[in-house]
Amino acid sequence: MDILKLIERVPDLFSETNGNIVQFVIYKYYRDLDGYKFPSKLSDEELKEIQRKVIEVAKELPMWENNFNIVETQQATTELTMILYERGILGSESLQRRNMALMFDESERHIIRVNERDHIKLIFRGAYSEMDEIGEESQIYVALLDRALNFAFKEGIGYLTSSPRYLGHALSISAMIHIPAIFLLGQIQNFSQILQRNLIVLSGLMDTTIQTYGAFVQIKITSFFDSFTETKTKMASTLEEIVELENQLRNLIYADRPVEVEDRIYKSLAILQSAKLLSLMETYEHLSNLRIGVDLGYIKDIHPGFFNEVFFRILPYHIKIYYGVPEDDLIKEAEMRALLIQELLDKYHYEG
Amino acid sequence: MLCSRCNKKEAEITYKEYVEGKKVTLFLCRECAEELASGIRIIPEEEMIPHETLIKCNVCGTSLRDFRNNFLMGCPTCYDYFLPYFKEVFDRIIHRSYFNGERLKAENFTQFVESELQKLKQTLEELKEREEFKEAIKVRDRIRKLENILKWIS
Numbered sequence: 001m002d003i004l005k006l007i008e009r010v011p012d013l014f015s016e017t018n019g020n021i022v023q024f025v026i027y028k029y030y031r032d033l034d035g036y037k038f039p040s041k042l043s044d045e046e047l048k049e050i051q052r053k054v055i056e057v058a059k060e061l062p063m064w065e066n067n068f069n070i071v072e073t074q075q076a077t078t079e080l081t082m083i084l085y086e087r088g089i090l091g092s093e094s095l096q097r098r099n100m101a102l103m104f105d106e107s108e109r110h111i112i113r114v115n116e117r118d119h120i121k122l123i124f125r126g127a128y129s130e131m132d133e134i135g136e137e138s139q140i141y142v143a144l145l146d147r148a149l150n151f152a153f154k155e156g157i158g159y160l161t162s163s164p165r166y167l168g169h170a171l172s173i174s175a176m177i178h179i180p181a182i183f184l185l186g187q188i189q190n191f192s193q194i195l196q197r198n199l200i201v202l203s204g205l206m207d208t209t210i211q212t213y214g215a216f217v218q219i220k221i222t223s224f225f226d227s228f229t230e231t232k233t234k235m236a237s238t239l240e241e242i243v244e245l246e247n248q249l250r251n252l253i254y255a256d257r258p259v260e261v262e263d264r265i266y267k268s269l270a271i272l273q274s275a276k277l278l279s280l281m282e283t284y285e286h287l288s289n290l291r292i293g294v295d296l297g298y299i300k301d302i303h304p305g306f307f308n309e310v311f312f313r314i315l316p317y318h319i320k321i322y323y324g325v326p327e328d329d330l331i332k333e334a335e336m337r338a339l340l341i342q343e344l345l346d347k348y349h350y351e352g
Numbered sequence: 353m354l355c356s357r358c359n360k361k362e363a364e365i366t367y368k369e370y371v372e373g374k375k376v377t378l379f380l381c382r383e384c385a386e387e388l389a390s391g392i393r394i395i396p397e398e399e400m401i402p403h404e405t406l407i408k409c410n411v412c413g414t415s416l417r418d419f420r421n422n423f424l425m426g427c428p429t430c431y432d433y434f435l436p437y438f439k440e441v442f443d444r445i446i447h448r449s450y451f452n453g454e455r456l457k458a459e460n461f462t463q464f465v466e467s468e469l470q471k472l473k474q475t476l477e478e479l480k481e482r483e484e485f486k487e488a489i490k491v492r493d494r495i496r497k498l499e500n501i502l503k504w505i506s
Contacts (some may be wrong), residue, residue: 035429037412038501062500118423136464140501141454157435160428164438205474225442227453324479 001069003080007322010105010309013125020295021243022128023176023216026088027138030161030170031145034152037124038162039115040099047099047115048098051304054114057148065111065139069075071289073100084315088125093117103193109134112139114254117162120145128175135232158225168225173235174203177242180292184261190350195219198234214288231293253297265293272341277334282313283341308346313340355381357388458505465502469495494498 013024033054041045055070071079073094084090089104094116103112111123122145124138130307144153149253152160159170166172182191195201195243196343203220206211223231229305253261272278278286291307293299319325321338353363361381367388368377380388407416414426418433442449472495479488 034428040424040426041414041426042410062497062504065497065500136461136468137501139456139504140465141457142416143458143461146456153455154431156450156452157431159455160425160431162424164362164423164431164435165427225448225451227451228456230453233483242359280376286386299382345464 001071001080002056003077003083003321006080006083006087006245007313007318009108010294010305011312012109013127020128022239023178023282024125024127025125025131026174026176027134028174029120029173030118030166030172031120031142031149031151031159031299032118033120034150036119037183039117039119039175040162041143042115043141047203050119051099051101051114053148054112054120055101057145058112058120059206061141062145063137064103064105068103068105068110071102071104073097073102079317079321085314086315086317091116096130098351113125113127120149126245128314131232131236135228139228150329154311158223165222165224168223169231171223171228171231172220173231174218174220175235175239176205176216176218177239177246178216178291179242179246181246181253182242183215184253184264185249187245187249190245191242194238198238199224200235201239214284214286216284216288250292260294261292262290262298265298267311269299271344274342275338277331278314278338278341279330279334280314280316280337281339288295301349302345303348303350306344309348310341313344353379355379357381357384378436407433444485462502462505465498465505469502473499 005243036042036050039050042050051072059068059070071080071084073090076084077275081090082093084102085095085297087090087108089108089111090102091113094102094113097116099115101114102109103114109125109206111125113121113123122138124134124141124144126134154160158168159166161167161170169210179191182188198221200221205218207218221231221238223236226234268286272283272286272290287307287310290299290302294302294304294307313322316333319333319336319340320327323332325332325336355361355363356378363379364382365380365385366384367376367380368375369388370376376380378388396407403419405415408414409426409430409432411429412426413431414434416434418435419425419430425431425434439449444446476491476495477489479485479491
């Protein structure tokens with residue numbers, strides 16, 4: 001696999017490029033084959049058998065459209081592993097797993113992890129506007145796999161997985177959201193209440209352990225005895241509430257504190273345009289401010305596609321590998337990040 | 353420290369109660385604590401540990417204690433052994449401990465895919481008429497995908 005091409009690739013997740021609060025949604029299905037112990041209790045031989053069995057069936061699924069990669073994590077280089085991890089293709093849990101394999105397509109919308117905590121984790125990602133469509137389609141693919149592999153299932157309990165948190169439909173739904181106004185106006189308590197009402201929690205961004213980048217937050221709901229429709233309805237209504245709250249607050253800021261907001265936006269733009277060193281956290285913070293500037297129409301000459309491309313490319317291993325920065329050279333990494341941002345700002349500059 | 357009630361045996365248990373609205377803390381030996389707690393026998397830890405490790409799944413060997421430690425089952429059969437211990441907890445936290453949904457079956461989606469296809473084909477014609485070719489390509493690709501799925505289902 002050409003690792004530099006992978007780094008340069010803008011995944012198909014962010015198909016909506018303008019004015020987004022919900023960036024994208026992720027459906028994850030946890031499944032285990034009937035008649036086998038869960039991965040932590042299996043020998044290397046048994047894990048290999050599961051891997052072979054799953055890949056043989058999964059590669060025929062129509063969702064790939066004859067375009068997919070298979071990576072056996074034990075044979076992957078550290079560089080590839082870290083890039084896949086930062087892009088959420090590989091999870092933080094996967095890093096310590098034995099005989100694990102990954103299948104994913106170029107759009108990075110469909111991912112199958114074999115032998116993580118469960119035999120199979122099927123991941124479907126896409127834009128918020130496609131939430132219903134992806135939900136329906138993903139169920140069909142899971143059902144097709146079940147027909148060929150026979151998943152462990154028990155009436156009254158649901159799909160049997162290694163963690164009882166996923167009992168029921170054995171599903172989790174996550175959403176990446178951008179909520180600068182909620183942060184700016186200190187409305188975190190209101191935001192938390194919305195989440196608590198539906199047992200929704202904050203989760204690590206893109207399966208990492210980091211919970212926020214600037215005002216980018218990922219939230220997650222697990223089925224826990226619920227059906228697909230129940231789980232999805234809870235997430236969809238929560239997202240609607242969050243969008244409404246964020247929009248109300250954006251209007252409030254726009255009306256009441258325009259100078260303060262404008263100041264933040266233009267300071268961030270100036271820093272991104274001319275800084276010589278940019279750490280990851282400060283970059284996300286400035287990107288978040290810039291994003292709200294574009295969303296609210298203050299900045300008209302940056303194409304929103306900029307945010308899509310920049311999202312993964314500024315991550316530490318993406319920078320280190322692309323520019324050949326030594327592992328522990330944080331200064332060089334920050335320098336290259338600043339350079340990259342400036343190159344991308346030029347690339348996406350247009351006459352509004 | 354000696355039991356603050358009988359003053360004879362070593363105190364093992366911290367006993368707290370409210371007397372006339374004030375919290376009173378006593379350090380008691382096992383016998384005095386049991387007597388005060390209305391005859392409830394307090395199980396010593398050494399008796400409790402084997403109990404949890406003895407409840408084991410006969411397929412993968414995971415014990416109830418292993419499960420309590422990491423909240424992970426070892427195999428599908430573990431659910432028969434351990435789930436009853438947690439039903440009450442689930443009921444309390446999420447107000448349910450049963451699943452009334454169904455197993456996903458590909459055949460059940462035939463109708464959905466067919467109706468989607470019908471809608472998309474109509475949209476494609478409209479887009480072509482309006483010469484919105486960029487959108488039309490997207491719709492055409494989705495039609496192909498759904499036709500492929502339909503082939504698989506059947």
